[in-house]
Amino acid sequence: MNAQNHVFFGGWNVRSCIKQSKKEIIIKELKKYQIQIAALSETCMCDSGVKLVSDYTMIYSGAPYDRKTRKAHGVAICLNPIATKVWKDSGSEWVPINERIIKIRLYCAPVHITLIAIYSPINPITKQMSDENDKFYNDLQDTLNDVSTKNMIIIMGDLNARVGNVQQKRH
Numbered sequence: 001m002n003a004q005n006h007v008f009f010g011g012w013n014v015r016s017c018i019k020q021s022k023k024e025i026i027i028k029e030l031k032k033y034q035i036q037i038a039a040l041s042e043t044c045m046c047d048s049g050v051k052l053v054s055d056y057t058m059i060y061s062g063a064p065y066d067r068k069t070r071k072a073h074g075v076a077i078c079l080n081p082i083a084t085k086v087w088k089d090s091g092s093e094w095v096p097i098n099e100r101i102i103k104i105r106l107y108c109a110p111v112h113i114t115l116i117a118i119y120s121p122i123n124p125i126t127k128q129m130s131d132e133n134d135k136f137y138n139d140l141q142d143t144l145n146d147v148s149t150k151n152m153i154i155i156m157g158d159l160n161a162r163v164g165n166v167q168q169k170r171h
Contacts, residue, residue, distance in 0.1 A: 007083075010035035013119075013158045016044040017076075020053075027054045027078070036080045041119035041158035043074035048096035057084040059104055061096030073099040075117045075157060097143050100136055105151070114147045116140075118157040 010033065017023050017040065030038050031054075040058075048061040062074035077094075079087055083106070087093075090107035097103060100120065106113045118140065124130035147153055 008034050008036050009154070009156060010038040011041070011156045011158065012038060013041045015042050018044050023051075023053045023058065027056045030056065030078060030080070035078075036083045037115065038078040039115075039117035039156040040076040040078060041074075041117070043076050044072040045074045045076065046072070048102075050092075050094070053078075055081050057087070059094050059102065061099060061102040063099040073119050075100060075102045075119050077102060077104055077115060077117045095143075097139055101139055101143055103143055103147075112148070112151045114151045114153050116143060116153065116155045116157075118155060118159070120158065120160045122160045123162055 010030065012026070012029075014022070014026055017026055026040065040060075043060060043062060045060045045062040046065040049059075051058045051060070057079045058076050059079070060074065060076035063072050086106050086108065087104060090105060090112075093105040095103045101116065101118050103114060103116045106115065121129065121133050121136050124133045144153065
């Protein structure tokens with residue numbers, strides 16, 4: 001991957017990809033649209049790791065298995081074979097920050113790239129949600145602070161933006 005190549009990125013809230021069959025469907029769609037690097041959110045996958053699905057590499061981060069709840073979040077970055085080779089040649093560097101943030105690094109020419117996949121919380125309407133929101137943005141800021149200023153930073157994923165009237169608290 002260098003300045004002369006086109007790279008196609010994508011983001012997708014997959015609403016769970018625990019089952020192997022769902023992972024295979026996701027990869028089939030990424031191939032169909034020629035997406036080389038994709039940020040997946042709401043994967044509901046536990047723990048963190050690297051899996052090979054078809055010929056794509058899925059690098060994921062989720063809640064620890066012992067803390068898994070029905071509202072499990074989870075993020076992943078999927079790399080096609082070309083992006084996988086670049087990532088492996090770069091030293092396979094990745095950091096699972098938490099169940100909402102994961103970071104990988106690609107050594108590319110002329111500039112190195114740090115990819116951060118996120119799944120941000122929705123706008124807070126309760127004190128607990130506000131605390132979770134603050135923690136997410138503090139973790140994201142810490143992740144950004146840890147990236148070299150010489151790197152290109154790409155943040156991708158589900159930012160959970162809301163358009164329209166302010167959400168009303170339900171009783």
